[in-house]
Amino acid sequence: WDPIVGDTLYMTTSLNASNKRVVAVDLRDPAPAKWREIIPERKDAALQSLSLARGLLVAEYLKNATTRLERFGLDGQSKGELPLPGIGTAGVITSPDRTEGFLFFGSFNSPEALYRVDLATGERRWLSATRAAIALGVLAPVLIAHLVPGATTFLYCFFKRDLKLW
Numbered sequence: 001w002d003p004i005v006g007d008t009l010y011m012t013t014s015l016n017a018s019n020k021r022v023v024a025v026d027l028r029d030p031a032p033a034k035w036r037e038i039i040p041e042r043k044d045a046a047l048q049s050l051s052l053a054r055g056l057l058v059a060e061y062l063k064n065a066t067t068r069l070e071r072f073g074l075d076g077q078s079k080g081e082l083p084l085p086g087i088g089t090a091g092v093i094t095s096p097d098r099t100e101g102f103l104f105f106g107s108f109n110s111p112e113a114l115y116r117v118d119l120a121t122g123e124r125r126w127l128s129a130t131r132a133a134i135a136l137g138v139l140a141p142v143l144i145a146h147l148v149p150g151a152t153t154f155l156y157c158f159f160k161r162d163l164k165l166w
Contacts (some may be wrong), residue, residue, distance in 0.1 A: 003052035
């Protein structure tokens with residue numbers, strides 16, 4: 001669900017933006033000609049979702065097969081990326097009446113974890129983690145390959161930490 005503040009809908013759209021963008025729609029006059037672009041399309045990342053915290057929009061992007069979270073003011077001004085614990089998959093649960101949220105994060109080499117996060121400052125505090133330990137003792141370096149001209153492929157290679165390669 002795209003957030004609504006007062007009479008303004010902050011809508012994600014792929015209209016003229018294959019990686020999606022965010023427009024502000026006045027619900028009293030929602031004609032597309034009146035839409036205001038708030039967060040432009042990024043060419044390097046695809047917008048996956050948008051959520052609202054008090055005075056902030058939090059955009060979840062997919063970039064190079066990993067999650068990126070960026071905070072914006074309601075005017076579209078970037079407040080910076082929300083720092084994550086590492087490379088992996090993340091999501092954030094927000095509430096429109098507060099800047100406190102909950103960040104869940106999982107990676108190839110660490111169990112899924114839940115954090116309490118202050119979306120205004122980016123400060124996070126660990127709350128809990130799953131008991132899954134299958135990833136412990138495993139490394140997952142990212143290899144960037146150019147297999148086809150003009151296309152970049154990201155490969156995640158898994159191996160035991162103590163593996164002797166040579």
